[in-house]
Amino acid sequence: MTTSTNGKFDRTPLIAGNWKMNMDHVQGITLLQKLAWTLKDAQHDYNRVEAAVFPPFTDLRSVQTLVRGDKLDLEYGAQDLSPKDSGAYTGDISGAFLSKLGCKYVLVGHSERRTVHGETDELLNEKLKAAYRNGLVPVLCVGEGLEIRQSGQHVQHTLEQVRRDLEGLDAEQVSALVIAYEPIWAIGTGEVAGPEDAQEMCAAIRAEIADLYDDAVAAKTRLLYGGSVKAANAASILKQRDVDGVLVGGASLDVAEFANIVRFEQHLVTD
Numbered sequence: 406m407t408t409s410t411n412g413k414f415d416r417t418p419l420i421a422g423n424w425k426m427n428m429d430h431v432q433g434i435t436l437l438q439k440l441a442w443t444l445k446d447a448q449h450d451y452n453r454v455e456a457a458v459f460p461p462f463t464d465l466r467s468v469q470t471l472v473r474g475d476k477l478d479l480e481y482g483a484q485d486l487s488p489k490d491s492g493a494y495t496g497d498i499s500g501a502f503l504s505k506l507g508c509k510y511v512l513v514g515h516s517e518r519r520t521v522h523g524e525t526d527e528l529l530n531e532k533l534k535a536a537y538r539n540g541l542v543p544v545l546c547v548g549e550g551l552e553i554r555q556s557g558q559h560v561q562h563t564l565e566q567v568r569r570d571l572e573g574l575d576a577e578q579v580s581a582l583v584i585a586y587e588p589i590w591a592i593g594t595g596e597v598a599g600p601e602d603a604q605e606m607c608a609a610i611r612a613e614i615a616d617l618y619d620d621a622v623a624a625k626t627r628l629l630y631g632g633s634v635k636a637a638n639a640a641s642i643l644k645q646r647d648v649d650g651v652l653v654g655g656a657s658l659d660v661a662e663f664a665n666i667v668r669f670e671q672h673l674v675t676d
């Protein structure tokens with residue numbers, strides 16, 4: 406879904422909720438059902454603004470059953486995948502399994518994977534390829550830590566991640582890709598990058614993709630901002646020209662808050 410039906414946006418906005426290691430499968434389907442009801446009550450148009458959740462692996466089968474059973478328009482994805490499709494890789498989860506569970510998306514290179522699990526750009530490049538091999542749309546996360554931000558090298562640092570992670574991907578793959586810019590210093594801290602910071606980086610990433618591929622590809626790739634997004638700040642971030650959505654952590658665990666972010670267009674009018 407890359408052609409927007411939404412006049413203001415060139416690309417269909419994506420509001421993504423990363424539950425991280427929260428919500429067991431029972432809690433997860435309760436949350437998802439409430440979210441679906443809340444959005445239905447608000448007559449949310451999923452063609453205008455796409456909404457997706459990223460539950461823990463152990464919730465995915467229950468999520469699939471609920472989404473299929475109740476014919477929900479909500480999308481879902483996993484928080485990580487293995488670079489391999491099968492074999493002796495204890496504890497890893499294959500993209501093929503995620504595909505079979507009906508996942509549309511998969512997060513790749515979330516900063517918590519890069520820092521806690523030491524995932525390198527080389528590994529993430531392999532994970533991106535595994536996602537495409539299995540028909541999943543990757544949501545590639547990039548962004549700088551506080552020291553790099555303070556040294557003024559944040560754009561250069563983030564674009565280097567983009568270049569390394571995308572190596573060997575073709576134009577069709579990158580057109581379908583979602584990239585989430587998540588400054589590490591703004592994740593779970595209450596510190597939110599300003600709308601101008603989000604725009605600066607998303608514009609730089611789009612220009613980089615145009616350089617690496619062409620303008621047509623850059624016009625299709627969706628770019629999200631993530632880091633302490635709440636209903637109160639979502640609209641001003643989403644108003645930015647090159648920001649096509651948000652990746653929400655903590656606030657995605659609160660149904661009313663997340664539904665309000667999905668319904669950010671309501672706040673654009675009064676913002």
Ligand SMILES: O=C[C@H](O)COP(=O)(O)O
Pocket residue numbers: 423515587591592593594595631632633634652653654655656
């Ligand atoms: O994946 C989501 C990001 O890490 C942002 O998390 P946060 O909204 O809790 O800051």
